[in-house]
Amino acid sequence: MFNVVIKKYGDPENLIYEESESQILDDNSVRIKVESAGVNFADLLIIKGRYQERPRPPFSPGLEISGIILEIGLKVSSLKVGDRVMSIMKYGGYKTEVIVPEDNTYLIPKKMDIIEAGGFPVIYGTAFSAIITKAKLIKNETCIILGATGGVGMAAIEIAKAYGALVVACGGNDEKLKVCVEKGADYTINYNDKIIRKELKSFGINEVDVVIDMVGGQSSLDLVKTLKWNGRIIIVGFTSGDIPAIPVNRLLLKNAKAEGLYWGELAYREPKEIGHDFSVLESLFNNKKLNPSVNKVFQLKDAAKALNLLADRKNIGKIVLRC
Numbered sequence: 001m002f003n004v005v006i007k008k009y010g011d012p013e014n015l016i017y018e019e020s021e022s023q024i025l026d027d028n029s030v031r032i033k034v035e036s037a038g039v040n041f042a043d044l045l046i047i048k049g050r051y052q053e054r055p056r057p058p059f060s061p062g063l064e065i066s067g068i069i070l071e072i073g074l075k076v077s078s079l080k081v082g083d084r085v086m087s088i089m090k091y092g093g094y095k096t097e098v099i100v101p102e103d104n105t106y107l108i109p110k111k112m113d114i115i116e117a118g119g120f121p122v123i124y125g126t127a128f129s130a131i132i133t134k135a136k137l138i139k140n141e142t143c144i145i146l147g148a149t150g151g152v153g154m155a156a157i158e159i160a161k162a163y164g165a166l167v168v169a170c171g172g173n174d175e176k177l178k179v180c181v182e183k184g185a186d187y188t189i190n191y192n193d194k195i196i197r198k199e200l201k202s203f204g205i206n207e208v209d210v211v212i213d214m215v216g217g218q219s220s221l222d223l224v225k226t227l228k229w230n231g232r233i234i235i236v237g238f239t240s241g242d243i244p245a246i247p248v249n250r251l252l253l254k255n256a257k258a259e260g261l262y263w264g265e266l267a268y269r270e271p272k273e274i275g276h277d278f279s280v281l282e283s284l285f286n287n288k289k290l291n292p293s294v295n296k297v298f299q300l301k302d303a304a305k306a307l308n309l310l311a312d313r314k315n316i317g318k319i320v321l322r323c
């Protein structure tokens with residue numbers, strides 16, 4: 001098998017593509033021939049040693065894969081050899097073959113392309129947990145997505161629209177914001193050249209029910225001020241590099257809540273809950289409410305190029321590695 005390994009924390013250029021021995025399968029896991037591995041913002045952080053998880057090098061990055069089951073452990077009961085599956089892992093997906101616990105491996109929706117499926121679990125799973133499980137978004141509420149131009153953000157637009165919300169997409173790039181409109185956003189705001197609260201007012205929106213925040217920083221602080229009575233802000237990431245200190249009096253005044261989401265950990269602690277989420281997502285997908293299209297496909301050996309594209313913010317939506 002082949003894998004992409006980081007031997008010393010650092011930039012994507014430090015990744016090495018090499019051959020290695022297959023690992024031994026344990027009783028509760030499955031061996032998968034990987035077809036596609038999703039590329040995520042967190043992969044950039046983990047190879048630099050700047051993520052919540054700090055595995056000791058050498059290790060392979062990669063939070064999600066899709067593929068075909070080659071072998072099952074003695075105690076595996078819900079999956080069989082030949083199944084088309086997608087798996088979630090804390091790291092280690094940039095490989096041609098992986099071993100993953102049965103609990104964290106899910107059947108790919110029948111009509112979903114196997115390459116697209118490698119980029120599905122993290123962005124759609126995270127967006128669903130943020131919008132539905134945590135924020136409990138309901139029809140006709142207003143949902144503003146900070147970082148709507150990224151992978152999680154675009155998935156969030158589709159899910160919020162599927163649940164009947166009015167969606168405002170915020171990002172820093174006009175070309176990407178046009179794609180947000182194609183995904184269903186009702187309004188867009190470029191936070192690099194517009195003041196979000198002022199723009200919202202120009203759309204006739206004075207307050208919002210739900211904020212999904214992938215960016216952090218000043219935009220996030222400004223949006224706390226726009227929360228409605230019983231509003232919810234869900235903290236998903238800090239791509240701006242600036243962790244906002246939310247003034248809690250603002251929450252008190254609006255009877256509002258700020259809640260964090262650590263989906264990768266949640267997926268390991270509550271795999272059945274995530275399985276339920278995936279079944280809801282599957283029915284949305286079957287009803288054509290979701291379009292998990294992949295923007296760019298790279299070969300596994302070109303993982304550094306894929307991560308650099310992500311780091312340079314040149315991607316529009318999801319990138320996967322063909323393994």
Ligand SMILES: NC(=O)c1ccc[n+]([C@@H]2O[C@H](COP(=O)([O-])OP(=O)(O)OC[C@H]3O[C@@H](n4cnc5c(N)ncnc54)[C@H](OP(=O)(O)O)[C@@H]3O)[C@@H](O)[C@H]2O)c1
Nearest residue numbers: 041147149150151152171172173236237238239261262263
């Ligand atoms: N909490 C969790 O469980 C969880 C799960 C998945 C992802 N995340 C986090 O969510 C965030 C978004 O993930 P993603 O997969 O959607 O990433 P992505 O596809 O790379 O998108 C990044 C988004 O952040 C925006 N951004 C603003 N400032 C940025 C900066 N300085 N550098 C890069 N991007 C910047 C980008 O918008 P413009 O380029 O338009 O400005 C874009 O909308 C990341 O922080 C990731 O770690 C958290």
